[in-house]
């Protein structure tokens with residue numbers, strides 16, 4: 214027993230020397246994922262220093278470098294389509310049709326959200342339909358691996374680092390399963406929030422004490438409304454281009470055709 218524990222101490226000391234040496238020499242980022250494991254050890258120290266606990270650190274240790282995420286990131290097409298082409302390709306008519314149906318099916322929830330957040334059903338349902346076809350497809354890549362991979366990738370390390378820390382914190386809190394799947398850039402749930410935005414804007418819409426944007430539609434729609442409100446949405450204002458609330462839609466997505474499409478579809482859903 215004594216011998217074993219001395220050996221344990223020796224190994225712990227060796228690991229800490231290796232981690233220290235690793236921290237000094239590990240790359241800050243990589244274009245091809247080489248040295249991912251050495252970098253993860255270094256990143257674990259950063260995460261721990263920002264309050265990530267055991268569960269989150271274990272999730273980090275379990276991540277693997279996601280080549281699918283990187284290839285999706287490299288092959289991103291900018292929105293070069295015209296507004297009409299974009300709306301057609303994204304199935305705008307079907308989204309509006311289904312959105313109008315859900316608006317009456319979920320009338321209680323949606324009117325509560327509008328009362329509390331000031332955001333009407335139309336733009337929320339347009340976003341939900343556009344992001345995941347109303348929860349039909351929320352992505353099939355491991356969220357934690359995706360976001361950690363993007364943090365190691367050199368292209369946008371600084372942008373993704375806080376979202377990676379946030380993903381680990383969500384795992385810590387039990388709000389995100391370490392195996393949960395999402396889109397290629399680690400977007401979470403029904404309306405595809407980046408992990409940091411789950412923490413910043415997430416609302417427990419169904420009151421069960423957790424924020425779960427994957428399995429809870431009320432949580433997802435309340436949180437989306439809260440994101441818009443935090444970005445300047447004011448009750449009763451118009452949301453078409455040039456009107457008071459269009460800026461909040463612009464904060465949701467940087468692409469101009471996407472913003473206009475949400476405004477148009479939202480108006481068609483909201484129309485009596």
Ligand SMILES: [Ca+2]
Pocket residue numbers: 416417418419420421422423424425429432
């Ligand atoms: Ca909840």
